[in-house]
Amino acid sequence: MTTTFRVLGLLALVAMALVPVLPLGPAQEYIWHVVIQIFLWSFVGNAWSLMGRFGLVSLGHGAFLGVGAYATVLLWNFYGMTPWLGVVLAVLLTVALALVVAYPCSRFQVVGHYFALVTLAVGEVVRLWIVAERDWTGGSLGVSLKTGGTASGLWTLQFADKRVFYYVGMAAWLFGLWVWWRVDRSMARSAMEAIGEDETAAASVGIRVTRFKMGITALSAALTALGGALLALYLAYTNPDTLSGIGVSLRIVFAVVLGGMYSLLGPFVGTALTIALSEYLRIYFGIKLIGIAETIYGLLLIIFIIFLPAGIYGSIRDALFRRRPAGSSGGVGVRAPS
Amino acid sequence: MLEVSQVTAGYGAFTALWDVSLRVNSGEAVAVVGPNGAGKTTLLRAISGLIAPRAGRVTFEGAELAGHPAYDIVAHGIAHVPEGRRLFPQLTVAENLKMGAFLPAARGHFHESLERVYTLFPVLAERSAQRAGSLSGGEQQMLAVGRALMSRPKLILFDEPSMGLAPVMVLRLFDLIRRVREEGYTILVVEQNVRQVLKLVDRAYLLEVGRIKMEGRAADLAEQDFVRKAYVGF
Amino acid sequence: MIEPIFILEAVVNGILLGGVLALLALGLNLIFGVIDIVWIAYVDLVALCMYAVYFLVTLYGWPLWLAGLGAIGVGAGLGVLVHLLIITPILSSPPINQLLATGGLLFFIQSVATLLWSTDHRSVRVSLPTIEVGGIFISFSRLLAFGLSILAMIALYLFLKRTYTGTAIRAVSQDREAIALMGARPQRLYIVTSAVGGAMAGVAGALLIIQYAVHPYFGGAFGPLTFMICVLGGLGNMVGAFFAAFIMAQVISVGGVMVSTEMGYVIAFVIFIVLMFVRPGGIFAKRG
Numbered sequence: 001m002t003t004t005f006r007v008l009g010l011l012a013l014v015a016m017a018l019v020p021v022l023p024l025g026p027a028q029e030y031i032w033h034v035v036i037q038i039f040l041w042s043f044v045g046n047a048w049s050l051m052g053r054f055g056l057v058s059l060g061h062g063a064f065l066g067v068g069a070y071a072t073v074l075l076w077n078f079y080g081m082t083p084w085l086g087v088v089l090a091v092l093l094t095v096a097l098a099l100v101v102a103y104p105c106s107r108f109q110v111v112g113h114y115f116a117l118v119t120l121a122v123g124e125v126v127r128l129w130i131v132a133e134r135d136w137t138g139g140s141l142g143v144s145l146k147t148g149g150t151a152s153g154l155w156t157l158q159f160a161d162k163r164v165f166y167y168v169g170m171a172a173w174l175f176g177l178w179v180w181w182r183v184d185r186s187m188a189r190s191a192m193e194a195i196g197e198d199e200t201a202a203a204s205v206g207i208r209v210t211r212f213k214m215g216i217t218a219l220s221a222a223l224t225a226l227g228g229a230l231l232a233l234y235l236a237y238t239n240p241d242t243l244s245g246i247g248v249s250l251r252i253v254f255a256v257v258l259g260g261m262y263s264l265l266g267p268f269v270g271t272a273l274t275i276a277l278s279e280y281l282r283i284y285f286g287i288k289l290i291g292i293a294e295t296i297y298g299l300l301l302i303i304f305i306i307f308l309p310a311g312i313y314g315s316i317r318d319a320l321f322r323r324r325p326a327g328s329s330g331g332v333g334v335r336a337p338s
Numbered sequence: 339m340l341e342v343s344q345v346t347a348g349y350g351a352f353t354a355l356w357d358v359s360l361r362v363n364s365g366e367a368v369a370v371v372g373p374n375g376a377g378k379t380t381l382l383r384a385i386s387g388l389i390a391p392r393a394g395r396v397t398f399e400g401a402e403l404a405g406h407p408a409y410d411i412v413a414h415g416i417a418h419v420p421e422g423r424r425l426f427p428q429l430t431v432a433e434n435l436k437m438g439a440f441l442p443a444a445r446g447h448f449h450e451s452l453e454r455v456y457t458l459f460p461v462l463a464e465r466s467a468q469r470a471g472s473l474s475g476g477e478q479q480m481l482a483v484g485r486a487l488m489s490r491p492k493l494i495l496f497d498e499p500s501m502g503l504a505p506v507m508v509l510r511l512f513d514l515i516r517r518v519r520e521e522g523y524t525i526l527v528v529e530q531n532v533r534q535v536l537k538l539v540d541r542a543y544l545l546e547v548g549r550i551k552m553e554g555r556a557a558d559l560a561e562q563d564f565v566r567k568a569y570v571g572f
Numbered sequence: 573m574i575e576p577i578f579i580l581e582a583v584v585n586g587i588l589l590g591g592v593l594a595l596l597a598l599g600l601n602l603i604f605g606v607i608d609i610v611w612i613a614y615v616d617l618v619a620l621c622m623y624a625v626y627f628l629v630t631l632y633g634w635p636l637w638l639a640g641l642g643a644i645g646v647g648a649g650l651g652v653l654v655h656l657l658i659i660t661p662i663l664s665s666p667p668i669n670q671l672l673a674t675g676g677l678l679f680f681i682q683s684v685a686t687l688l689w690s691t692d693h694r695s696v697r698v699s700l701p702t703i704e705v706g707g708i709f710i711s712f713s714r715l716l717a718f719g720l721s722i723l724a725m726i727a728l729y730l731f732l733k734r735t736y737t738g739t740a741i742r743a744v745s746q747d748r749e750a751i752a753l754m755g756a757r758p759q760r761l762y763i764v765t766s767a768v769g770g771a772m773a774g775v776a777g778a779l780l781i782i783q784y785a786v787h788p789y790f791g792g793a794f795g796p797l798t799f800m801i802c803v804l805g806g807l808g809n810m811v812g813a814f815f816a817a818f819i820m821a822q823v824i825s826v827g828g829v830m831v832s833t834e835m836g837y838v839i840a841f842v843i844f845i846v847l848m849f850v851r852p853g854g855i856f857a858k859r860g
Binding site: 386387388407408409412413417418420424425426427428429433436437438440441444445485489 | 736739740742743746747749750751752753754755756757
């Protein structure tokens with residue numbers, strides 16, 4: 001990045017940090033709400049793209065979101081466990097789930113379509129299980145976060161003032177970007193790209209394929225779980241359809257693809273656009289045309305995949321820097337042995 | 339019957355054939371010989387339509403075929419027995435042969451063609467319910483040839499038929515091609531095994547690094563140095 | 573303790589369910605086996621066919637059997653449309669793009685359905701009797717659906733085995749260039765495959781609407797299950813999918829009776845994960 005971009009980036013960050021303290025008029029709480037959502041969802045999107053960019057297309061990230069969210073909320077509701085601890089446990093639980101699924105997939109070259117279907121199944125079943133165990137998960141109705149009452153906000157991570165969550169969200173988002181950037185610069189990236197091109201060849205030069213794949217999956221799952229927990233804490237509510245299931249999983253993927261899967265800020269751009277679009281449509285149509293937002297999403301997703309696979313941000317960036325999209329040849333799927 | 343004029347063809351940035359011209363007259367048996375990588379397979383693929391020539395013409399019985407897709411060219415009467423046989427491994431012998439007769443014109447004569455093939459290659463009749471992938475190399479070659487015959491072609495292209503076959507099988511194979519020729523088919527064979535193929539054909543071309551270096555009657559070419567060299571450095 | 577008679581009933585119902593699940597899995601597998609692309613939105617296409625039957629019967633008063641045929645036509649037409657508009661442009665894209673394209677289609681179908689027909693559950697009221705055999709109660713509509721699924725599968729088998737086009741479809745998945753040398757157009761074969769896959773979705777839709785209500789998120793209920801069955805049987809393996817469907821159906825049915833309906837699915841999932849550990853290529857993976 002050139003100096004100009006660095007300066008611009010810094011200015012943008014400062015501007016973002018200042019939003020909560022600027023007088024934005026009567027709609028300011030709404031604006032904060034939208035931006036918080038953008039922060040948290042693009043954090044999740046970045047987490048997903050850690051796997052997606054290397055050909056590990058997961059259509060079941062809703063599972064990780066759901067486990068992260070529900071574990072945190074239920075540990076607080078039933079055991080009064082502070083979310084500081086609850087989130088940690090939730091993340092560990094999610095990583096365990098991720099490893100259980102990732103192990104056979106990594107070890108036995110389950111990639112591409114095959115892998116996507118497995119993750120899709122996982123995502124849906126987590127949702128089904130949440131619904132099935134309705135006695136303590138609340139089933140399809142979801143579960144609300146019990147109020148902390150007199151306990152200090154920091155202990156319970158419940159704040160009346162949205163602005164705290166604004167900064168929490170922004171911190172999470174920046175953290176996610178940092179992780180992405182670190183992975184991008186690490187050995188793991190080269191290893192994963194090699195694996196994506198030709199697993200057997202990669203293994204033959206000593207790359208520990210299984211280890212890398214499981215590692216990336218665990219990292220992605222952990223971050224996603226964190227995102228889910230934060231979302232649940234912010235919204236003080238979670239339900240199996242908003243935080244697990246195919247719909248959510250696809251929406252994450254769509255946002256990342258729209259913005260550009262192979263770039264650092266792609267997920268942010270994509271998420272910002274989709275959330276902005278969704279809010280705009282909601283204001284414009286009210287409740288008159290339910291489903292119009294998703295209809296447009298689905299259509300856009302298809303069109304983008306066909307014509308602009310590097311996404312909006314990715315395409316613009318590549319056009320500006322006139323280089324071949326990094327890793328855009330990635331995602332070599334191996335058919336299941338049959 | 340077949341006229342290839344100044345064909346240039348290749349893959350992507352790589353050009354395998356430069357300005358190649360050759361002729362096959364009706365009833366003839368013609369060979370194209372040359373070392374590995376000379377472009378022989380590319381030549382046949384350009385004729386049968388698997389790749390489109392970048393320049394030049396391919397004329398068959400008056401029809402211009404360059405650039406036409408493979409499924410169209412076979413309808414004109416050119417059958418291609420590809421390099422490596424390219425059978426359908428999970429389909430049975432009978433099903434492979436049935437696919438050979440996919441063309442509407444060929445379907446009408448399916449039983450007749452099948453009889454012919456089974457008479458020519460009795461082994462195939464015995465193994466008709468067996469999966470093609472489980473046949474021996476020699477049997478696979480026979481099936482590949484039989485499959486080509488099912489489309490009732492006028493011209494048959496053989497791409498390196500002896501490849502991967504044991505020496506004993508190679509002799510049988512050329513015998514087989516001779517019998518096909520005797521049935522009345524015009525054939526164009528591309529081969530590395532120079533000595534054997536020159537015994538089989540009327541005329542031959544030498545293709546080296548994408549260009550025709552020599553052509554003539556088989557008997558004349560057999561006297562040439564390169565044949566003797568090939569025999570030694572096989 | 574649950575009485576054995578209920579377990580037996582669950583087993584029988586499991587077999588009946590297996591028939592329809594097998595039909596779903598076969599359609600998906602056919603397309604994947606030939607074209608090498610998974611239609612994530614496949615079960616949503618089935619849902620559209622279910623809607624087709626529903627509207628043909630309730631709005632236009634068609635008899636059920638005719639609406640069923642109509643659904644098959646709709647399915648085949650949708651199959652061709654999907655292939656031409658969405659699949660063909662992405663045939664040589666990396667798998668992730670292919671998945672996202674059909675995933676986007678899923679999104680699109682579900683939301684258009686919500687837009688047009690709201691989230692109401694719609695079913696076709698069929699007054700078919702319940703048969704009693706030795707203490708077990710079997711719904712006739714389930715029996716009918718099972719019988720027709722088997723017939724459809726036999727028809728598919730005959731098509732693939734006996735006809736020129738069907739055999740060519742099997743051939744094109746083994747060697748695309750070679751089949752072109754025989755005079756068959758791979759593109760056309762793909763279109764036929766998509767049409768047949770879509771037609772099977774139509775059959776499945778017609779059979780499902782008499783047992784279940786349709787709503788825009790129907791695909792979310794049966795979709796993942798169908799995918800699990802395909803993966804279990806070995807992706808692309810038709811015979812494997814057939815058996816996997818019945819196995820899964822048994823687990824769901826018996827598990828559903830012994831614990832709870834949703835838990836039946838959860839147990840099936842756990843078994844799926846376990847089997848993935850043991851036989852990642854699917855329990856019927858062909859060797860080599």
